[in-house]
Amino acid sequence: MTTRPPTGSRSARDLERYAALFSTRTKVMKSSAMRDLMAVIARDDIISLAGGAPDMTVFPAEVMAKVMSQLAAEQSARALQYGPTEGLEDVKEAIIEVMAAEGTIGVDPQDILVTTGGQQVIDLFCRTLIDPGDVIIAEAPTYPGAVPCFGAYEADVVQVEMDSDGMRIDELEAVLDQLARENRRPKFIYTVPTFHNPAGVTMSLPRRKRLVEVAAERELLVLEDNPYGLLRYEGDPLPTLYSLDGGQFVVYLGTFSKIFAAGVRLGWAVAPGPVYHKLNIGKQAADLCSSPLSQLFVSTYFRTGEWPQLLSAFKERYHRRRDVMLDALAEFFGPEAVWTHPQGGLFLWATLPDFIDTTDLLARALEENVAFVPGRGAYLDGRGGSSMRLNFSYVSDEDIREGVRRIGAIVHEQVALYGTLTGTVVPSSPVADERPAPGGPDQALADVLHLPRRAGDGRRAGSSE
Ligand SMILES: Cc1ncc(COP(=O)(O)O)c(C=O)c1O
Numbered sequence: 317m318t319t320r321p322p323t324g325s326r327s328a329r330d331l332e333r334y335a336a337l338f339s340t341r342t343k344v345m346k347s348s349a350m351r352d353l354m355a356v357i358a359r360d361d362i363i364s365l366a367g368g369a370p371d372m373t374v375f376p377a378e379v380m381a382k383v384m385s386q387l388a389a390e391q392s393a394r395a396l397q398y399g400p401t402e403g404l405e406d407v408k409e410a411i412i413e414v415m416a417a418e419g420t421i422g423v424d425p426q427d428i429l430v431t432t433g434g435q436q437v438i439d440l441f442c443r444t445l446i447d448p449g450d451v452i453i454a455e456a457p458t459y460p461g462a463v464p465c466f467g468a469y470e471a472d473v474v475q476v477e478m479d480s481d482g483m484r485i486d487e488l489e490a491v492l493d494q495l496a497r498e499n500r501r502p503k504f505i506y507t508v509p510t511f512h513n514p515a516g517v518t519m520s521l522p523r524r525k526r527l528v529e530v531a532a533e534r535e536l537l538v539l540e541d542n543p544y545g546l547l548r549y550e551g552d553p554l555p556t557l558y559s560l561d562g563g564q565f566v567v568y569l570g571t572f573s574k575i576f577a578a579g580v581r582l583g584w585a586v587a588p589g590p591v592y593h594k595l596n597i598g599k600q601a602a603d604l605c606s607s608p609l610s611q612l613f614v615s616t617y618f619r620t621g622e623w624p625q626l627l628s629a630f631k632e633r634y635h636r637r638r639d640v641m642l643d644a645l646a647e648f649f650g651p652e653a654v655w656t657h658p659q660g661g662l663f664l665w666a667t668l669p670d671f672i673d674t675t676d677l678l679a680r681a682l683e684e685n686v687a688f689v690p691g692r693g694a695y696l697d698g699r700g701g702s703s704m705r706l707n708f709s710y711v712s713d714e715d716i717r718e719g720v721r722r723i724g725a726i727v728h729e730q731v732a733l734y735g736t737l738t739g740t741v742v743p744s745s746p747v748a749d750e751r752p753a754p755g756g757p758d759q760a761l762a763d764v765l766h767l768p769r770r771a772g773d774g775r776r777a778g779s780s781e
Pocket residue numbers: 368432433434435436459461508513541543570571572573578581582583
């Protein structure tokens with residue numbers, strides 16, 4: 317028997333031999349920015365503001381033990397058996413309860429497809445709808461984990477700008493008009509309307525209403541990806557797109573990852589009949605069914621009626637950490653940077669001066685044992701180069717502060733270096749608690765979501781003003 321050489325020691329010839337076997341699709345497949353970072357950020361000495369992981373220390377180990385023992389005692393054979401592709405009725409009850417808690421009521425269990433994480437919904441949706449070259453509309457930036465999926469199905473992704481009220485629907489309509497002139501009909505609009513990953517912004521109610529109208533007028537599908545809707549720390553709850561549309565053109569994506577446990581790998585889609593049917597067939601091919609063990613673990617837990625307390629515990633912790641991060645940014649990033657102020661969720665999006673490339677900055681940050689997701693991972697067209705996504709759910713308050721301090725120090729180092737090289741005046745030190753005010757509506761967009769800066773922007777380090 318031959319032994320397999322370790323992965324790292326493949327020769328060029330080995331690689332060539334495999335290369336001839338790969339599908340054309342693999343040439344456009346991109347790895348996710350976050351997944352690439354996983355190996356590095358798993359190191360104990362790294363402060364990771366890069367992942368999107370919940371803090372599972374919130375979930376008491378004794379509760380897990382109790383629920384697992386109850387499950388083993390009462391439903392062992394069922395939990396260890398295959399299940400139906402569409403999911404067990406038991407877990408669908410929990411899903412209906414979760415959706416109702418956000419105001420989405422009247423969901424028909426028959427429209428729910430239980431999936432292996434919300435991520436599988438994105439994959440199945442692309443598998444079902446996308447032929448190579450088909451158009452998907454997404455936000456700019458978009459969820460970094462969707463990027464490899466869109467790539468794998470060879471979609472042509474058109475990214476629509478956002479501002480602090482979420483996706484700009486006027487721009488969406490202009491994009492749709494332009495595509496119509498080219499005889500191209502997008503297969504779907506992908507959006508994370510609430511506590512956007514990575515942008516940290518939320519789509520306003522008027523825009524939600526208009527988006528749903530646009531979808532109906534043009535008969536376009538919308539995939540509403542909503543992992544964070546229940547993680548609100550301030551402001552008033554907003555209706556889901558799904559509830560506004562009544563399940564006609566909006567397909568809903570939910571997950572237990574952020575409100576219960578990411579390790580159960582359970583999510584769901586709610587879709588109209590014909591779409592549901594195709595998604596179901598796609599899922600049969602992908603994995604037959606999602607783990608019944610996980611599904612029954614979730615449903616057994618939800619039956620205890622304790623999940624609202626668990627949700628409150630997550631919210632309390634993340635709310636505090638969000639504030640710690642906002643304070644740390646004001647203290648350590650100073651006037652060179654701007655960032656979003658999320659009302660919920662797990663992320664915020666910071667944008668640095670154009671001359672700083674956050675992919676390069678990450679290499680420097682890793683030397684200081686701190687990580688973030690560089691902004692390019694959220695675009696399919698190379699934009700996002702001076703932005704970064706920062707996560708505040710996973711590490712302790714102290715580490716958030718220390719991580720931001722380290723990144724801030726590197727940013728100042730880069731700004732000073734740029735100043736020396738170009739002879740421009742730069743601030744000598746971060747200004748505590750001073751967040752630059754937006755210069756006007758257009759500039760607010762640029763600040764929040766990495767649009768090109770206006771000429772003569774006096775707040776930018778290196779500018780002549
Ligand atoms: C916007 C968005 N969609 C989908 C997912 C996938 O989540 P999961 O597969 O854990 O349900 C995530 C995870 O972070 C996310 O942020």
